[in-house]
Amino acid sequence: MRRYLAVGLDCYLCLVTAGLLVRPYVDSATVPEAVALLVGPVLVLSFLNQVVLTALVGAGAGKLIMGIRVVSVPDVGRPCLVRLVRRWLYGLCWLPMQPWYGLRARLAHARGAGPVARVCEEGVLHADPVGLRQVRRSDLLAHRRAVAGRAA
Numbered sequence: 001m002r003r004y005l006a007v008g009l010d011c012y013l014c015l016v017t018a019g020l021l022v023r024p025y026v027d028s029a030t031v032p033e034a035v036a037l038l039v040g041p042v043l044v045l046s047f048l049n050q051v052v053l054t055a056l057v058g059a060g061a062g063k064l065i066m067g068i069r070v071v072s073v074p075d076v077g078r079p080c081l082v083r084l085v086r087r088w089l090y091g092l093c094w095l096p097m098q099p100w101y102g103l104r105a106r107l108a109h110a111r112g113a114g115p116v117a118r119v120c121e122e123g124v125l126h127a128d129p130v131g132l133r134q135v136r137r138s139d140l141l142a143h144r145r146a147v148a149g150r151a152a
Helices: 002-026 031-057 061-066 081-110 137-151
Strands: 068-072 132-136
Touching: 002 031, 002 061, 002 068, 002 132, 031 061, 031 081, 061 068, 068 137, 081 132, 132 137
Parallel strands: none
Antiparallel strands: 068 132
16 A cells, blocks of 8 residues: 555656646647646656656655665665666556556456456565565665674
């Protein structure tokens, strides 16, 4: 649930900020121009939040608020920039397709085909395709303390 709230916060903050940035220019623009004016700042703000901020502090704004950190697997360290960019690009393709996946699953279930199988990695539903995981900050701190205690 925290992950979904973090994504919602990220989307909300990104759209509100982009809307405030382009507001002075939207009044004189047509609808297609206004959409084009909004898409650019949304993409830039999304990149800054998901890639740059995560590279600097370990999480984007929504994840920071919800107490979640992004770590690379298996070393549980800070993710590299290349993985973060790949994850951001994947998210741009994955998120808009979710209504289609939900509709397809409901139609398949209505026809009696049963539930649509969901592929998961290592038995973890919602596995990240680029080797990154989202963990609660408290769990990450407990893990690091345990590893440090074992090494001592």
